[in-house]
Amino acid sequence: MVGRNEEKARLALAAMNKLGFGRKQATPVLKRLFRLFDRQWEPIEADSYRALAEAILDDQLQSQSQSQPQHQPNGGSGGGGGGNEAPGQEEELDGMPEISTPSTTPSFRATPPQSSSSRTHFRAPASASAPPPGSTARGIVERVVLAPAPGAPSPTALLTKHKQMMDAEFQQPAFFPKHPNPQPPQPVDMDASGCWDVQPGLILRSRNRNRNRNASSSSEFNAVPPPDRDRNPHHISGSDKNRAIQHHNRNAEMPAVSVEPTSSSTLINGTGSQVQEIDVASSPGGEVKLSLKCSADPSKLNMPDLEAVYKMVEDKYHCSDKLLPPDFSIPGLMAEICQSVVQLGTQHTVEHITQSRTVGNGSTSKCVEGGSASSTTAPQPHSALSRTTHDVHDISKGQENVKIPIANESGRGKCPPSFSYVPGNEVFQNGIVNISLAQIGAEDCCADCFGDCLSAPVPCACARVTGGAYAYTPGGLVKPDFIDKCVSMNRVPEAHHKVFCKTCPLERSRDKASPEPCRGHLVRKFIKECWSKCGCSMRCGNRVVQRGIRFNLEVFSTGNGRGWGLRTQNALPKGAFVCEYAGEILTCAEVHERAVENMKNARYTHAVVLDAGWSSGGSLKDEEALCLDGTFYGNVGRFINHRCRDSNLAMVPVQVETPDRHYYHVAFFTSRKVEALEELTWDYGIDFDEELGPVKVFECLCGSKYCRGSRRHRQRLRNGNGNGTGKKRSRGDPGQD
């Protein structure tokens, strides 16, 4: 074993030698690391001996700071830089071969410059350098280096980790960039205590690091001095709290930057642990120091092993299905680390990570997501549903025929709010959807057909719904005249036939005791597709919607206040099926309840009323008055934004599984040719002036010249000088109930 160690040590020292570290300097550090890593070579050899090189660099810096009188710790010998070893620890790597230092200049030399004024370091104030009273034990300094992430980053790649045993005298852990800078850095004296706060309570002044050196002691920081705003030229008000904040140190020579985590990155799990502070300090020499502060009940906290913390965080990310969650962010990752420190550090009171699998900015990873594989979604309150991460490469996670990426032009890793992707509708709770083969009579299907109904000489029974002619062309498009009629229904609803319920379930859902009179429901044109009882094949031209999305779509951030939107990657002809609006099938009453609840949480309910087949004079039972809610379970249809009048999509009710018109598919077809990358929009048919009690209608930002929901337009109507058409009912608005 000694022979193997000898050889390993020889190679390690040779590698260090190439970096300009002599044997004398490298050997003691190597010995320390060897012991620290339980005599394992793997962590030492990893990344071309990176841990070793960094530890040597640390030693160099430490020994330099030790040599500075103002930072000389009280007593104790120099640190590891000179290779001082505790007695009795020499023998571990006996037989280490002598390696001569080459006289040639190495590719980069990490040897510190001669004078302390020409090096860069971060150091605690002199007063903070003294070891805590009575402290003689070796402390553990644990460092997290956020490494640059070339290519697709992984949490493991982002975190380079090593631990370094340090003597108690080593009070000033130095922070380095990942690679030593070949150019000697500019002289910097980074007195962290010189950084001030601009936001008391949010960003704290740097603290006495020495207090937190004992691994088993609880965290203790210096009290926060009041901010000296007069002296701070960069005071930023609370409204700017998500921005990077410039701090200046007291002598205003060395800038430091403090970055607060965004509010979402501090939304952590039930342990209540959050990143209270993320400080980023930079020096003109290009060095950057990051520090995290999180807090836990000091009476319960025992500093956990950093490896365990890393493992906990890595486990969470591995659970996010190989890809990083789309809402991945560095502050989110830091939050995970803080959270894991606290969780592990207080493990005797908090269960291990099975309780919490949050990743990124608080989204729950897929591996614990309940999902919705069954045809009925869970009846628990949705506010309590766990959150789902999105796959930026395909928001449908493989559930559609095509991948539907989330375009992220801003490059900031932004992501749509969490919801569970379902390619088709799911019954929530009380809604009755009568889907049974027995219900499909001979008149509702074409059992005798074969192959493609569209190529048969006589249209089949399924075409009866569309007047005996198929709505689709052999090329799979909806015929232009059919689409035009659907469009016209949205553009001039008053010119189309409406039915009026005796007692309207929509009104009942809002006020059961004394519902308002029905405001009418447009009688829409349906398409009936062939289905299971039909004799034709799946390739029959009368099966379009049921075959799913065919065109390449993408979800994108509109960037103009309308949130996320849907667009096509390629040009689309008129009449092309884009997608359906899928979601939970709820009764109108259930949706209204949800909408009111969501409103309290400043969240819109994305629901569409399935009233296209409500018949005249009837009195629909509550459980038959259905809606589709895509808020929590939905497909890409939930991203289609509203555009007043000249939208490029038309909504068509399509019957697939049942002739019962209380339930149908809400299918979107292009109402005209659409250009590549053009946003896909639909006129929700909203009356923006309608009062819906607690449920608010959004202010329309569609930009159409026909816009009826902009603030200006509504103001004009209120002032009486608009040409409003009077009150009309909003029916298909996925932005309200």
Ligand SMILES: C[S@@+](CC[C@H](N)C(=O)[O-])C[C@H]1O[C@@H](n2cnc3c(N)ncnc32)[C@H](O)[C@@H]1O
């Ligand atoms: C079905 S969702 C559409 C997707 C949504 N933009 C998102 O980010 O999830 C409907 C919601 O989008 C927003 N929205 C849609 N069209 C809009 C428009 N023209 N102007 C302003 N907001 C709009 C409203 O908040 C509405 O409640």
